Amino acid sequence: MSAPAPTIRRATPEDAAGVAAVLNGAILGGSPTLLDTPFSVEEERAYIEGLPARGFILVAETPDAGIVGFQVVVPWSEFATTAHDHVATMGTYVDAARRRLGVGTALARRSFAAALDLGYDKIFTDLRADNLASLAYHLSLGFTVVGSARGQARVGDRDVDVLFIERFLRKG
Numbered sequence: 198m199s200a201p202a203p204t205i206r207r208a209t210p211e212d213a214a215g216v217a218a219v220l221n222g223a224i225l226g227g228s229p230t231l232l233d234t235p236f237s238v239e240e241e242r243a244y245i246e247g248l249p250a251r252g253f254i255l256v257a258e259t260p261d262a263g264i265v266g267f268q269v270v271v272p273w274s275e276f277a278t279t280a281h282d283h284v285a286t287m288g289t290y291v292d293a294a295r296r297r298l299g300v301g302t303a304l305a306r307r308s309f310a311a312a313l314d315l316g317y318d319k320i321f322t323d324l325r326a327d328n329l330a331s332l333a334y335h336l337s338l339g340f341t342v343v344g345s346a347r348g349q350a351r352v353g354d355r356d357v358d359v360l361f362i363e364r365f366l367r368k369g
């Protein structure tokens with residue numbers, strides 16, 4: 198029997214432990230993410246509580262496993278300009294046991310709609326060039342690679358290239 202489809206909903210501070218568990222599972226499990234330092238539940242709670250007005254986290258949860266993935270969408274830049282107000286950035290983490298089951302896609306579908314409602318026109322984000330799962334995931338969502346930076350991520354004693362990707366929200 199296949200696993201039940203996850204419910205997608207907005208995260209609250211009460212979800213800090215579940216979100217941190219998924220995030221830390223990816224970090225400690227060796228996923229080649231730009232986030233490389235585990236977060237405590239308290240740090241995650243503070244992050245959720247401090248999300249900006251145009252920022253949100255969506256969680257995917259199932260009755261049997263609780264939170265199995267999440268996606269954060271926040272303004273790409275809150276620097277002292279309004280020029281980037283239409284640009285959000287995004288990060289996605291799915292529990293290793295639940296990958297390739299459409300959880301990330303379900304989160305993105307909801308995030309894109311919510312981002313449009315918040316007045317964003319596009320998502321711009323970055324990922325390690327050696328994160329092939331993430332690249333495939335984002336390409337499957339309609340992102341395109343718009344640039345790269347050499348040696349942008351320092352991973353232990355080696356420097357890894359980073360890709361910059363974007364997706365316009367109204368394209369479909």
Ligand SMILES: CC(C)(COP(=O)(O)OP(=O)(O)OC[C@H]1O[C@@H](n2cnc3c(N)ncnc32)[C@H](O)[C@@H]1OP(=O)(O)O)[C@@H](O)C(=O)NCCC(=O)NCCS
Nearest residue numbers: 228290291296297298299300301302324330331333334337
């Ligand atoms: C990247 C990630 C979020 C994808 O989530 P997911 O729930 O597994 O994604 P989906 O099941 O919705 O996959 C959608 C499509 O993306 C592509 N894709 C996703 N993971 C892939 C992989 N490991 N290899 C090849 N293609 C992949 C496929 O086209 C897939 O469709 P298919 O399964 O029908 O072939 C997940 O692998 C993850 O959490 N990785 C660790 C954390 C991380 O690296 N996050 C990104 C930080 S930039």
